[in-house]
Amino acid sequence: MQTAEFVELLAVPQAQAKNPVFDIIVEDKITIQSYCNALIAKILELKQSQFPAFIDYQFNQVKNPEVWICKLEKLLANNEAFFSSKTAMSRYNKLYFLIEKKRSELQSSSVKEPVAKTPKKFINAESEDRHFSFYEIKKQLVTCQRDEEKILLLTKEMFEYQQASIEFINQKTPMYDVQCAKEIEHIYALQKLQAAVEQTKREQNLNQLPFKKMQINCNLNQFIDIHYQFTRELFVDGKSMIDGSVNDLVAIIVNSYVDKDGKDISPETVKTILTPSRTEKRPKPHKRIDIDKML
Structure with missing residues (x-):
């Protein structure tokens, strides 16, 4: 169960519940986790017809209803998996509809600064109660964090338009x-x-064979010098035995091996040893593993 950061955790033990149907019941210590668990359990327990009364009851309990309703919306979004069945999804959509309705009621009841009027050219149609502007809806969609929220808003708007008594249509x-x-x-x-x-x-990841890094039991500069010989000194038909960039070779060595002490290999160390001018970093002639003599 993922939580939402509710500011007010109004929950009571069963024995102290004044309204057992709508009270959030938590028997042990009240925490964000226990409160959210109990709230989701209550939502899954109530009948859909009880949702409006339940939200109204919680609104009368909390000091800041607007914050509470926002956190409820966040809790639902975080735990969508609990509503994966067809019946539960119906509850999910019903609650989202009620949340939007309550938020609209709260906003209309508070004093708001004047909102810039939408230009006539961006209004698709008008009814007696409201206008319909896809230009405005596109702005609202940007504020939605999840695709489900966008689809819910668009579906609600589409149904409202189809059921409205349209008085003007912008051709x-x-x-x-x-x-x-x-x-x-x-x-x-x-x-x-x-x-x-x-x-x-x-599928690409499945096609890659799993492996763990192999350990090098010789000196690191000896091992890297072998790769240096393959890329700089040994040739087949005018091409080096191993053909590729230094960065790719460094990545292969670092990602595939650990040194003789079992420690990760530094990319900078590998690159330095592979640099042609840094002969002092590669093995002395008597300690060098000469690949050419082995071929």
Whole structure:
């Protein structure tokens, strides 16, 4: 269970509950974790028809309802997996609808600074109660952190438009519900593409054989000097036996081996030994493993 940082943890033991149906019940010490666990349990326990009364009851208990409702929304988002079944998802959507409704009520009841009027050219349609502007909805979508929140907002707007008594339609803009539907399709298409990319990455990782670093039991400069010989001194048909960049070779050695003491190998050390001008860092002639003599 992932938590949300509720500021007010109003919970009581069962024996002290004034309203056992709507009180958050926590028998042990009240913590963020225990409160969130009990809140999710309560949501899964209540009937959907009880959700409005439950939220109203909690609003009357807390000092700052707007903060509480925001944390409830965050808690739901963090624990979406608990609502994966069809029945539970219905609860999830119902709660989100109520959260948006409550937030609108709170905002309308508080004093707000004047909001800049939307230019007429950005209004798709108007009804008696409100106007519909996909231009405004696109701005709201930017503030949504999750695709599910975007889809929920777009679906709600689409249904409201289809059920409204439209008095004016801007002929220069697309139909509002059509734009909402296309945006939902766009989100799903991106999700599908992202899932395909992630699946490809997983399959690529599965094709790689698992391994752990091998230990070098000779001196490190001797071992790296062998690679130096393959890349700088030994040739086949005019090409070095191992052909590639120094950085790639450094990465292979560092990622594949540990030194004779079992310690990780420094990339800077490997690069220094592989540098042609740093002969003093490579083995003395009598200690060098001469690969050319072995071939």
